[in-house]
Amino acid sequence: xxxxxxxxxxxxxxKNCKECGCPTCMAFSMKVAQGSMDISACPHxxxxxxxxxxxxxxxxxxxxxxxxxxxEMTLGGETVxxxxxxxxxxxxxxxxxxxxxxxxxxxxxxxADIPKVDYERIGERMFVEMVYVNYTPExxxxxVELVKKAAAxxxxxxxxxxxxxxxxxxxxxxxxxxxxxxxxxxxNYEAMNAVATAAGVVLGVSGANLSEIHDTVEKLxxxxxxxxxxxxxxxxxxxxxxxxxQLRKAALKDxxxxxxxxxxxxxxxxxxxxxxxxxxxxxxxxxxxGSIVVAENxxxxxxxxxxxxxxxxxxxxxKPMKVEPGxxxxxxxxxxxxxxxxxxxxxxxxxxSGELERSGVPVNLIINDAGGLSVLTSWAAGxxxxxxxxxxxxxxxxxxxxxxxxxxxxxxVAVLKGEIEAKLPNWEVIxxxxxxxxxxxxxxxxx
Numbered sequence: 001x002x003x004x005x006x007x008x009x010x011x012x013x014x015k016n017c018k019e020c021g022c023p024t025c026m027a028f029s030m031k032v033a034q035g036s037m038d039i040s041a042c043p044h045x046x047x048x049x050x051x052x053x054x055x056x057x058x059x060x061x062x063x064x065x066x067x068x069x070x071x072e073m074t075l076g077g078e079t080v081x082x083x084x085x086x087x088x089x090x091x092x093x094x095x096x097x098x099x100x101x102x103x104x105x106x107x108x109x110x111x112a113d114i115p116k117v118d119y120e121r122i123g124e125r126m127f128v129e130m131v132y133v134n135y136t137p138e139x140x141x142x143x144v145e146l147v148k149k150a151a152a153x154x155x156x157x158x159x160x161x162x163x164x165x166x167x168x169x170x171x172x173x174x175x176x177x178x179x180x181x182x183x184x185x186x187x188n189y190e191a192m193n194a195v196a197t198a199a200g201v202v203l204g205v206s207g208a209n210l211s212e213i214h215d216t217v218e219k220l221x222x223x224x225x226x227x228x229x230x231x232x233x234x235x236x237x238x239x240x241x242x243x244x245x246q247l248r249k250a251a252l253k254d255x256x257x258x259x260x261x262x263x264x265x266x267x268x269x270x271x272x273x274x275x276x277x278x279x280x281x282x283x284x285x286x287x288x289x290g291s292i293v294v295a296e297n298x299x300x301x302x303x304x305x306x307x308x309x310x311x312x313x314x315x316x317x318x319k320p321m322k323v324e325p326g327x328x329x330x331x332x333x334x335x336x337x338x339x340x341x342x343x344x345x346x347x348x349x350x351x352x353s354g355e356l357e358r359s360g361v362p363v364n365l366i367i368n369d370a371g372g373l374s375v376l377t378s379w380a381a382g383x384x385x386x387x388x389x390x391x392x393x394x395x396x397x398x399x400x401x402x403x404x405x406x407x408x409x410x411x412x413v414a415v416l417k418g419e420i421e422a423k424l425p426n427w428e429v430i431x432x433x434x435x436x437x438x439x440x441x442x443x444x445x446x447x
Contacts, residue, residue: 061260067156068178075262075291091314092286095130095294097268100139117303122346126307132294135161164191175199206231233266248289262291320372321346333362340408343370351436359443368392375410386419408432
């Protein structure tokens, strides 16, 4: 049951809040209950009350940090099952896999592929954030040396190793990077717990079924370790999907905090050798509910739709996605190329830039700051007008950066033509078609 503001108020110190500048105790208690403030913001709570309230107000899914320095990332912390209820907290992370059973040529090829997926889209870096390094006793390769090679990529590692001594040796060469040791199960959890705790890393827990996983996590919590992730990978897709969904529902809906840990889904295990199936499963478990999803390899072609899906899922639906305002030269455009202007709404940008690139005509795409709104919405709100366009041109020194004085504007705001020409007297304003799909013919005919 959710903690209410009144429950927090009863435990509050009832100090004169002018002493610390925080809101009145009742207002503060309500904000803590709503999740908009942290209980530790009030310095007057007794340590016992603070500990009790902190435990009661933390998310049903524990927040776990992996990686170190600039590579540190957060997993878990989720409070809802569906994005329409509330914004998701921690985005799914993707990992390519290596194994000591692979030959040297395959390992080098896989390592070379990892940095190829690394680009920026709407202010977010899209890249393979993790490397899963699997150990098998049948493998001929030196596992520790393989871990060293994987660590050299700069990605956060996941050590898939259930051999206690091998895991201990591997951690010696990579523990400073705060990897995940994915190796605990019902047969070795005590020894693996000791290894992970000594190295100060997150411990991954797996099992034959949900009941076994639950029991093992419970035992690890009894040993004082709550720095855990759960490997929900089953024998097949059906079992894996059921594990992922049931654990998330048990934590968020039933309040079972033993199930409330981030999850690992290893598609390289349940769809080994089938890159197309793995690509589909990467998308599936981005939505339901993988905190880390592992594939044998993530290529650039697979990454484009996958990372776009993730960005749509893990952004605040009430905050429009925007691209950075400025000049975007397309098709080898230079300072003499014609200019086309539109708004900074991400969907508009990708539609327009895509069609312009298809036309093959060199063009300087000028993206105005319109608050992330679409063309008609921003025009109606006064954020995309002759005045705002002229102001943007002045602030960004557009006339100093381009020599062309031909400016194409969206057809849906053709009414602005006269006003823009009055504000920018040196420019010839040309009206584009209403729809982006018509730009290819329009640009070729114009050329």
